[in-house]
Amino acid sequence: MSLALRNLYHQKSKVAISIAGVTLSVFLILTMSGLYLGFSTMMDNMVTHSGADLWVTSEGASGSLHSPSLLPLNIRENLSNIEGVDTVSPLIRQPLSTTLKDDTVLLYINGYDTDTGMGGPWSMASGNSDLDAGEIVIDKVLASQYGYDIGDNITIEEKEFKIIGLSDKSYIMIAYIIFLSFDDAKSFLLEGVTNYFLVSVADGFTDEEVSASIVDTITDVSVSTTSETAKAYKDEVIGGFIPVFWMLSGIGYLVGIQIIGVLIHSITMENSKEFGILKAVGATNFDLYRVVAVQAFIISALGFTIGSIVVPVLISIIQTYVPEFVVEIDLQMIMQSSFLGTLTGLLTSILPARRIAQIDPALVFKEV
Amino acid sequence: MSNQDSHSLDLVVELDHVSKVYGHDASRVVALDDTILHVERGEMVVIMGPSGSGKTTLIQIIGALLSPTTGCVKINGTDLGELSGKKLSKLRLRDIGFIFQNPNLLAALTARRNVELVLNLNGIKGDLARETALRLLDRVGLSGRTRHLPAELSGGEQQRVAIARALANSPSLILADEPTANLDSKTGHKIIEMMKDITKTEERTVIIATHDLRIRDVADRVLWLEDGRLSSHWSNGYAIDPVCLMLIGKLTKTTSEVEEDVYHFCSESCMREFTKDPQKYIERSKLGRISH
Numbered sequence: 001m002s003l004a005l006r007n008l009y010h011q012k013s014k015v016a017i018s019i020a021g022v023t024l025s026v027f028l029i030l031t032m033s034g035l036y037l038g039f040s041t042m043m044d045n046m047v048t049h050s051g052a053d054l055w056v057t058s059e060g061a062s063g064s065l066h067s068p069s070l071l072p073l074n075i076r077e078n079l080s081n082i083e084g085v086d087t088v089s090p091l092i093r094q095p096l097s098t099t100l101k102d103d104t105v106l107l108y109i110n111g112y113d114t115d116t117g118m119g120g121p122w123s124m125a126s127g128n129s130d131l132d133a134g135e136i137v138i139d140k141v142l143a144s145q146y147g148y149d150i151g152d153n154i155t156i157e158e159k160e161f162k163i164i165g166l167s168d169k170s171y172i173m174i175a176y177i178i179f180l181s182f183d184d185a186k187s188f189l190l191e192g193v194t195n196y197f198l199v200s201v202a203d204g205f206t207d208e209e210v211s212a213s214i215v216d217t218i219t220d221v222s223v224s225t226t227s228e229t230a231k232a233y234k235d236e237v238i239g240g241f242i243p244v245f246w247m248l249s250g251i252g253y254l255v256g257i258q259i260i261g262v263l264i265h266s267i268t269m270e271n272s273k274e275f276g277i278l279k280a281v282g283a284t285n286f287d288l289y290r291v292v293a294v295q296a297f298i299i300s301a302l303g304f305t306i307g308s309i310v311v312p313v314l315i316s317i318i319q320t321y322v323p324e325f326v327v328e329i330d331l332q333m334i335m336q337s338s339f340l341g342t343l344t345g346l347l348t349s350i351l352p353a354r355r356i357a358q359i360d361p362a363l364v365f366k367e368v
Numbered sequence: 369m370s371n372q373d374s375h376s377l378d379l380v381v382e383l384d385h386v387s388k389v390y391g392h393d394a395s396r397v398v399a400l401d402d403t404i405l406h407v408e409r410g411e412m413v414v415i416m417g418p419s420g421s422g423k424t425t426l427i428q429i430i431g432a433l434l435s436p437t438t439g440c441v442k443i444n445g446t447d448l449g450e451l452s453g454k455k456l457s458k459l460r461l462r463d464i465g466f467i468f469q470n471p472n473l474l475a476a477l478t479a480r481r482n483v484e485l486v487l488n489l490n491g492i493k494g495d496l497a498r499e500t501a502l503r504l505l506d507r508v509g510l511s512g513r514t515r516h517l518p519a520e521l522s523g524g525e526q527q528r529v530a531i532a533r534a535l536a537n538s539p540s541l542i543l544a545d546e547p548t549a550n551l552d553s554k555t556g557h558k559i560i561e562m563m564k565d566i567t568k569t570e571e572r573t574v575i576i577a578t579h580d581l582r583i584r585d586v587a588d589r590v591l592w593l594e595d596g597r598l599s600s601h602w603s604n605g606y607a608i609d610p611v612c613l614m615l616i617g618k619l620t621k622t623t624s625e626v627e628e629d630v631y632h633f634c635s636e637s638c639m640r641e642f643t644k645d646p647q648k649y650i651e652r653s654k655l656g657r658i659s660h
């Protein structure tokens with residue numbers, strides 16, 4: 001232990017560069033995992049904070065964000081009359097490519113029933129969400145990028161709205177969500193239709209029972225539970241990116257292994273003569289392997305620990321200046337990072353084992 | 369000599385008909401040829417010979433670092449040929465202390481830690497290891513330099529740390545390969561005295577392979593190794609550098625002629641030194657001459 005520590009201390013600058021490299025690797029791993037978690041949480045929030053138990057769509061529509069669901073508004077009353085239905089609210093979620101300050105922007109219009117509040121903003125950064133006609137809540141990233149603030153007016157497709165609040169966690173990688181009252185949002189959709197009906201289930205009934213009743217009673221509709229809809233949202237928006245997330249995280253991890261591996265190999269090579277001395281005076285291959293393993297473990301542990309502390313702080317600072325950097329880090333990720341650190345230490349210490357076994361103790365008789 | 373005889377003589381080292389051959393066919397080199405060597409406890413044996421004569425090979429074979437091609441090597445009665453790699457490591461750790469031409473200290477460790485490390489490998493840890501290391505460093509006159517790294521010590525001090533390290537596990541046998549080669553004459557002399565003292569006061573067996581004729585004076589036995597064979601006489605193909613008293617081949621090109629006698633030098637610097645006051649060195653070399 002002592003020799004391993006002192007060897008590392010003796011090569012401080014090399015160790016410091018390696019730890020910095022491992023920290024960068026942790027940054028890549030945590031950022032990729034954090035982006036996944038960030039967008040996953042956001043998609044989840046869009047559905048689970050709606051206050052609905054069931055999501056009614058046109059038949060065959062999956063209930064996902066991009067679903068081409070269109071339902072006639074006049075079925076609202078039919079839905080309300082079904083046994084077990086407590087509340088029914090229409091919800092418009094409609095993408096809109098528009099121009100803001102000479103820039104083409106993709107917005108998601110979220111028009112909700114302000115009376116029930118179902119499907120309204122799930123997290124506010126500032127201002128309020130009690131929308132009246134002609135008022136709007138816009139995503140805070142959109143506000144910061146295009147210079148809008150509470151009290152300003154924003155013109156969307158020649159319609160002017162007054163900004164009364166800024167929402168948080170409503171930037172979905174390719175689009176910004178804006179919140180309008182259902183009546184204001186109707187002007188962006190065909191007359192007499194909505195995308196969804198959000199249904200809350202009355203006490204004493206199960207989601208399955210009410211879902212079955214809706215499908216039996218109203219033709220050409222599909223019903224999904226909130227958890228099914230959340231999954232559909234996540235699968236659609238993030239699903240395509242998952243292989244990329246994991247691939248980049250994997251690359252980050254491989255970079256970490258590579259950095260530590262190169263360092264440990266280089267230290268082992270540089271210390272070949274010293275290992276030869278130790279062998280000559282009676283150290284076994286196992287004694288030397290232990291020294292290398294402890295060195296690898298210390299660098300991995302230091303790199304991953306420093307990375308796990310520094311990276312969340314770094315991400316938080318970046319988010320202050322780049323709000324669209326939607327990264328969420330939780331304890332589980334940090335624990336996983338620590339586990340990877342331990343694994344890396346073990347893996348990289350195996351690499352020079354063969355080299356150690358080959359070191360000839362007779363090296364010590366050769367004059368340098 | 370039978371095992372029983374060996375023990376009655378208290379032999380620490382027994383080499384019986386040991387040969388070492390490197391390479392095959394045209395590249396075949398016989399480093400040791402049917403060598404027999406028996407060394408008793410408390411004996412100091414100096415092995416001399418020109419470069420490439422097989423001295424280092426002999427030390428490596430006695431030190432369980434190299435296997436002989438044929439023959440039997442025993443240390444304290446244990447046949448090395450019967451031991452596994454791991455047991456050979458243990459034997460080197462407990463029964464043999466090494467002193468190399470270069471001190472070969474670990475650069476990242478202080479003088480004390482260099483000595484302690486060998487004790488730690490032998491399972492001696494904590495205060496006992498620390499106290500033993502400090503006592504040994506005091507023994508070699510380095511009590512004030514225990515916290516220094518090798519780079520902060522002179523060559524002679526480093527070699528003394530190496531001696532302390534060699535003594536750490538109280539081995540019965542000390543093997544030294546050219547221990548004074550990199551030291552100036554005064555420091556070299558101190559190291560020789562120290563090794564002599566260790567041999568006599570601690571009853572350790574010491575085998576030294578060297579070119580340094582000064583060591584000859586303190587040895588119980590001087591053996592000459594040439595063409596892989598040990599003998600108690602040296603051949604006529606070698607000369608003594610009159611300045612540093614090193615044994616060198618007569619084929620060296622650095623020579624000087626004084627009153628029809630040719631003197632050979634190990635280096636240009638020794639030759640320059642000689643030319644400043646030839647008579648002084650000629651007298652000295654006569655005093656140190658080995659009888660044929």
